[in-house]
Amino acid sequence: MPAGRRYQPLPATLLAAAVVLTIAGLAWRPATLGAGALTWVAGALLLGRLGRRYRAVVLALLAAGTAGVVVGLLFGVRPDWRLALAGNQPLISMLAAVTFVRLVAPRGGPDHAAPTGRAAVWQTTAAVHAFGSVINVTALDIVARRVFRALPLARPELMVLSRGYSAGAFWSPFWGASAAVLTYAPAARLPVLMLIGAGLAATGLAISGLQITRAFGPDVEKFRGFPVTRDALRLPVALMAAVLGLHLLLPGVPVTGIIMCCAPAITIAILLRRHPRRTAARLAGHTRRSLPAMSGELAMFLSAGLLTAGFKAVVEVTGLGPPITQFGVLTAWLLMLLMVALSAVGVHPVITIAVAASALAPLHPDPTLFAMAGLVAWGVQAAGGPLSGLNVVLQARFGVDTFTIARWNFTYVLAIIALAYPALWACAQIA
Template structure:
């Protein structure tokens, strides 16, 4: 087990490298799958007790469902059970490299007032869209200073960070949507997604200003810090236009590490990369465990549905705007009470796919569920970070965002009905 711990980061990195090789059919997908599960075992000891319980339940229920379905003659392939979320894990590893391009400026005074609220909301969404969760900690640690982070600062950060799920190709939610809504065209959700993300910024900024009357310490955004996220987003769109046959996921897996090595500011690239692989990559165990567990769980649900086609027959339904709205409301509610969005997506996908929904509409449903529930819940990963690191009570996180969640749910339903 010690050798596992010593080389954990390399198992994680190997998952990305050998996944890309498997896409070219140079090697079997079995190798990156084995590396991902080996990394999961090696990182298991780093998980919080709550994460271990959640993943153990997912695995346990999933395996029990698979065995029960097997007794009925329904067997899923090993690729479906163990490798379904492999592309998304590879993407997560690739995007983690972007943490090496972030910088922190501690010399500038914290801005105040409405412009500080608005700029902080934009900054955390744009930077978080590419660099992901580490941005939240960079912003929050700087904003709280010598005092505690306030609930107003908390919802400006969490809501707007999560809102990037609507439009960012680098966000984990996009990888999940592309997998669980096969055939989804991300480009078609980009404009509605950007509109939803901007609405989240405006809604949250106005609410924060009205509640604090401008008494708000924001984050000192610098224009140059927005260059990398915008540069990468343009690169993804450009290369996808040139090579449409290459999936968005694969493009991100290639571009994110490449751009990091090109743009990182350090005296020694090799030393920084080596430290990152050995010390930073082994810290993403909760994501590996959750997504691998969710893969087993979702295929268990799929197997049960296949075992009882009459019981789960939704042929009398169509994927109408009403069904979209009701499903989204259900996913938001279970997300707020602590079910991770990837789990609710894993449950909803096998039940909705037999209705032959438009893949882009289905993908927008999953992105919306992720963006709203992750930004409003005190019990998913982002909320738990705010509770444990910044002592924001779970109840306050939820009550702060009830009206936000309802408003964004209604808006998503309208956007789906009129534009998608």
């Protein structure tokens, strides 16, 4: 096993402690700074797990952020140390907390209940979407293990996974996309984002269902899909209900904080009911295995926080303002296009969201409209970006080149980009 992939208990322990401190930070804010410090140490220890190219990108971002901070200090501008140390800590801790849901992830119904034919295409795509919106990338493995037998996956099979999963970014509060936009636009209205995003996701899934069915051709009647049961849907529905209910009851608590509490709590409750004697061991094993596996997201989100702090310092030194005077629907749509274009060359959406939030701050843009643009951009790049995290995962697990996946999703991406404008317009009207 390569050195960077060996079992690393210290980073796992640090990240678990950071989650606990971030939850404590909901009541006592300084605890979040302690969580940020622990996460930075864990990130440094896990740097060796990153691939060479990814590590080079992260180091370049860290260098740029550090340079910006130094420029600020040289010109008497005090950098935002809280942003640099723990600006993205709620996002990181939320994603770490959500990983625990994998321990109780639904596995679908019995094989004899599996749907066939055209209905199976629609149901399987919907299953990937429903499970992926809550348990994230684990949903791909759960569905693929039950449905697809041979590698590499054929075009329609890959489209089921890619399209069904990526649409979750448009609305799900359990995605990093939602956590990122709510971090940089905390006043954004989550119910509006979920309503408009769910409508966009439903439309995208409808387009995908038609295209995937057509891509299967005559073989569609032989397709056996994922058997979804009410029991399988119980977990995602319970989590969504808990988060939305608590958000309405406790509007002052950030959504990321609510999810940080709900995801592990519901997981532990289910484990205690199913395997009371093994609960502690399973939680410990998950912490050791899965938290260090977040090294990629960890490095990117930490570097994004430092880069944003450096960017803010440089803007304050130079006095540069945004090149526009107002932020409306058209501006939001163009910003979304810019984010998608930058992601195509490897710039992670969290970077563009963070920098855009800082650059546009003098305009006081509507936070919900800004957040919706970020969600759409994240979902589009996930499906259509040749360097997106989703497509890299699909290549590694299912044997299809990332550029091929992006090409297969090209017409879908164009459709979503076109639909994004009315979605943003509707968001502006409601917000």
